[in-house]
Amino acid sequence: MENLGSVALILAFCFAVYSVLASLIGKWRDKPFLTVSGQRAVYTVFALVSAASGILLYALIAGDYRLSYVASHTNKAMAIHYKFAAWWGGQEGSLLLWAFLLSAYSAVVVFTNRRKFRDMMPWVISVLMLTEAFFLMLDTFVLSPFQVFEAGRGNIVNLGDGQGLNPLLQYWTMVIHPPMLYLGYVGFTVPFAFAFASLVTKQPGDAWIATTRRWTIITWLFQTTGIILGAGWAYAVLGWGGYWAWDPVENASLLPWITATAFLHSVMMQEKKGMMKVWNMVLISGTFFLCIFGTFLTRSGVVSSVHAFAQSSIGKYFVAFLAIGIAGTIYLILDRLQYLKSESHLESVLSRESSFLFNNLILLASCFAVLWGTLFPVLSEAVTGDKISVDKPFYDRINIPIGLFLLFLTGVGPLIAWRKSSFESLKRAFLWPTVLGASLMIGLAAGGVRHPYALVSFGLCLFVATTVLMEFYKGSRAISAKQGKNLLLGAIELTHRNTRRYGGYVVHMGIVIMFVGFTGAAFNRDATVEVARGTETDIGGYHLKIADIQDGENDNFAWDKALVTVSKNGQVIGTMEPERRLYKASKQPTSEVAIRRRLNEDLYLNFAGMSADNTKAVIQSYVFPLVSWIWIGYWVLLAGTLVCLVPPKVRLQYARTEVVGIAGKHATVEK
Amino acid sequence: MLFAAAVLLTVGAIAYTLFVRDKDLPQPENATGWEHLEQRKVRIYEQLRDLQFEYRVGKLSDADYQTTKTNLQTELAAVMQELDKRQGTAPPPPPAPKPANVCPHCGTKFPSAMKFCGACGKEMA
Amino acid sequence: MICLAQSSSQLLTPDIKRVGGRLACLCGTCKNTVGDCPMLECHYTKPAREKIAKLQALGTPDDEIVKSFVQQQGLQALSAPPTTGFSGLAWIMPWVAIGLGLCAIYLFIQKFHPKRATAGAPEIDSETLARYRANIDKDLEKLD
Structure with missing residues (x-):
């Protein structure tokens, strides 16, 4: 079986290379036969990589312990969904997942555009398949997931059982967190491919943006979901209550997310005004290369990280791919500058356009700060020879002010009109949000909150929330007044008319809610106590009584558990059972944290040990x-993003210019 | 058995990829070469509509509204002119003079423009 | 020494936390500081806290304690890079980047300033404009 898997991978690699050549030569020599076979090769690659993945999955689930990948990442005791998750639990398998997702995406792209963009598609396919070939090369010639254990030549060893997956990773979000992130990482290849193709073929309009808009949003959503799932996992499993540690690998997933967010915003400038075309090219290319760079960081061992796979030699291949890719893209952009000229100018400095400039500046600044912090230890060691640590205090100090300013812009941007705004209208628009935000800050300060960042953050949250709600209120009032509907129906109608804008506002609302959750961290309290049965202790208004301490064991693990009676203001409000396990196979301890989740605060108990x-x-x-508001904010963000994806109600009905001869004939334009 | 499967996989993949019949070739795309202008036209209309709405909602001052509207209309007219040029159609005829609110026949003034005079009944234009 | 008799869990007084926050946990598996590393028997944090407690019991000021860690482990003992020397770059560069970005925005606004920029849109004379405008106005009335 494993030989068949290897054959499938080698074939897939060959077809990916063939697809690039056939598409390009077919276009160059104008041979439609070749371009069509180049398209078909994409489907073939998808089928072959699926077959290889299927074979690997079969081996993982059936337990073929002759394969070193299977033996290192599964064992017999594991539940089947974790065996499935072992597909991406290790280096080789996760490279295969990359290749699989990219081939699936490519197949979808080729299928949905099979009758469109005759000019661009060969180049789109080439970019997709070159990237695919790169990953297949790694999986075929460098790190094969189908490697078997050999004792001497040709003497295959079956280990009988494997080492299993790290028990910390045996948690439900871990089954979906990595594929979600990968769906995001891999997905950005598609808009990049279209941007690249549009540039190579000197397209006059920006069809690539319209075509990939949904794609970009969905990919962005996957990545957001992946990041949040990771945060939720860390919070619930690791036992220290943190959801973000500024670990290099976490940062690597954040970097392309930030540039993609910047792209989603600045692309509106291009759509509305035909401006910032070069910048959008830079952003989408940057996002793609940061995705590759993130994959590289995770795997190369360049920076030490909790998440990193075992160190391996594949770093140099990534460096080569990145260097060639980035150099090629820069050359192409510089060479095509005259096709990226702005079609219009700024009407006024005080306009939505300028607010987008600042939004991009701040997003990119935070991206740079995170990248800089991640790479600085490497740089410092190379230059001065000193090893240094860049941990949470650094990132907090740099990114909190940047983040707060970004939050401020979230509120300001939507209030400024496109093209031109006067101070008068701004004053009117800002009055209430500012008054409310400032009063909240004053109220909190009077109430004893002394943390400056927290004060500013809460004030800004209310400021932004007010602006968003006012947008909805004013718009739906206008609609309900005109159509005689009630306010709620008006709001729905409003959103349906311009799903992208109002969905975007809902996303902003989600971000605000998440910021409320982040800000709660300024008030975290903790205490570590040694307790015996009957011990009583206090933490932040809660009274904890250790009712019992139990232990026991089963086939899989041994456990210690505390039964803690929690009371508040003299009232017993529940029992919590933090537990500690020692897994027998891996000799690894894990915490089963007890969390009492409430909207105002979580009580979090961890059985740290004896x-x-x-x-x-x-x-x-x-x-x-307030930590729960992070997860609630995510759901709001998800809802908003889904709204963005709903096609807007038929947007425009306008008469074609009467010269066509049929006066008043209505052309309906759907987008 | 394994060998046969591998051969089958290879042959199948090659056959599917390379066996392109004439009828599989794509039909020529009827690209006009001015899709991007059409697209721009639609986008400007959309912005005009949006502008109207924002004005109605009260987000814009009168002056801002008028300036931006004129700008957008000029931009749109330019795009339409370009489109007409490429499509080989003539620009629209000059607009008909607006109906007046003073009757040219009897001189009666009306608060709003009318087609026929409410006093003498003759055509006002 | 009293503190040495204490077990690790009690070694996290606010004082230790304050100093520990400035020191990185170098155990190699976490990205925490000595002040908030939650691993009970962490082979780096536990002795580090004991050392802090010992020095604090002797009345050593915070800076001196941190310095003694740096002498032992090098600069990596700090949880954030120092603000002097080459490491200062770590702190400065993000703000430099923002500064450069602001310059870029300034240049952008200058370049596309209404008074200076030549509009990219094709030119149109007022007579033709009036013709199209009539149509546009008519269309706009239908738009809602």
Whole structure:
């Protein structure tokens, strides 16, 4: 079986290369036969990579422990969905997942555009398949997932059972977090391919943007979801209550997310006014290369990280791919500058356009700060020879002010009209949001909140929330007044007319809610206590009583568990059971954290272990105010993004110019 | 068995990829060469509509509204002119003079423009 | 020494936390600081906290404690790079980047300033404009 898998991968690699050649030569020599066979090769690659993935999955699930990949990442005791997840649990398999997702995306792209963009498609296919060939090359010639254990030549060893997946990763979000992130990472190849093709073939309009708009939004959503799932996992599983540690690999997933967010905004400038074409090219290319760069960071061992796969030699291939790709893209953009000229100018400095400039500046600045912090240890060691650490305090100090300014812009942008705004209308628009935000800050300060960033953050959150709600209110009032509907129906009608804008506002609302959750971290409290049965202790208004400490074991793990009675203001409000397990196969301990999730704060108990003399249990107790709002904010963001994807109600009905001869004939334009 | 499967896979893949019949070749795309202008026209209309709406909602001052509207209309007219040029159609005829609110026949003034005079009944234009 | 008799869990007084926040946990598996590393028997953080407690018991000021860690482990003992020397670049560059970005925005606005820029849209004379405008106005009335 594994030989068949290898054959499929080698064939897929060959067909990916063939697809590039056939598409380009077919276009160059104008041989439609070749371009069509280049398209078909994309389907073939998809089929072959699917076959290889299927074979690997079969081996993982059936337990073919002759394969070193299977033996290193699964064992017999694992539940079937974790065996499935082992597909991306290791280096080789996750490279195969990359290749599989990209081939699937490519097949979808080729199919949906099979009758469109005769000019661009060969180049789109070439970019997609070159990237595909790169990953297939790694999976075929460098790190094959179908490697078997050999003792001597040709003497295959069956280990009988494997080492299993790290028990920390045996948690439900871990089954979907990596593929979600990959769906995001890989997906940005498609808009990049279209942008590249549009540039190579000197397209006059920006069809690539219209074509890939949905694609970009969906990809962005996948990536957001992946990041949030990772955060949720860290919070619920790792036992220290954090959801973001500024680890290099986390940063690597954040970088393309930031540039993609910037792209989603600045692309509106191009659509509305035909401006910033070069910049949008740079952003989408940057996003794509940051995705590759992120994959590289995770795998090369360049920076040390919790998440990194075992170090391997594949770093140099990534460096080569990135260097060639970036150089080629820069050359192409410079060479085509005259096709990227602006079609219009700024009517006024005080306009939505300018606010987009600042939005992009701040997003890119935070992207740079994160990238800089991630790479600085490497740079410093190379230049001065000193190893240094860049941890949370650095990122917090740099990114909190940047993040708050971004939040401020989130509120300001939508209030400024496109093209031209006067101070008068701005004053009117800003009055209430500013008054409300400022009063909240004053109120909180009077109420004893002394944390400056937290004050500013809460004030801004209310400021932005007010602007968003006002947008909805004013718009739906106008509609309901005109059509005699009630306000709610008016709001729905309003959103349906311009799903992208109002969906976007909902996304902003989600971000605001998440910021509320982030800000709660300024008020975290924690205490670590050694307890025996009957011990009582306090944390942040909660009174904890250790009712019992139990232990036991089963086939898979041994466990210690504390039964903690929680009371507040003298009232018993529940029992929590933090637990600690020691998995037998891997000899690895894990925490089963007990979390009492409420909207105002989470009470979080972690059974950290037994005391040195093994008589007492060590319980780490935390109070995390407002943390639930991060997850709620995500759901709002998700809803908003989905709204953006709904096709807007038929947008325009306008008479064609009467010269056509049929006066008043209505042309309906759907977008 | 394994060997046969591998051969089958290879042959199948090659056959599918290379066996392109005449009827599989794509029909020529009827590209006009001015899709991007059409697209721009639609986008400007959309912005005009949006502008009207924002004005109605009260987000814009009168002056801003008028300036932006004129700008957009000029831009749109330019695009339409370009489109007409490429399509080989003539630009629209000069607009008909607006109906007046003073009757040229009897001189009666009306608060709004009318087609026929409410006083003498004759055509006002 | 009293503090040495204490177990690791009690070694996290606010004082230790304050100093520990400036020191990176170098155990190699986490990205925490000595002040908030949650691993109970962390082979780096635990002795580090003991050392902090010991020095604090002797009345050593925060800076001196941090310095003693740097002497032992090098600059990597700090949880954030120092603000002096080459590491200062780590702190400066993000703001330099913002500054450069602001310059770029300034140049952009200058370049596309209404008074200076030549509009990219094709030119149109007022007579033709009037012709099209009539149509546009008519269309606009139908738009809602």
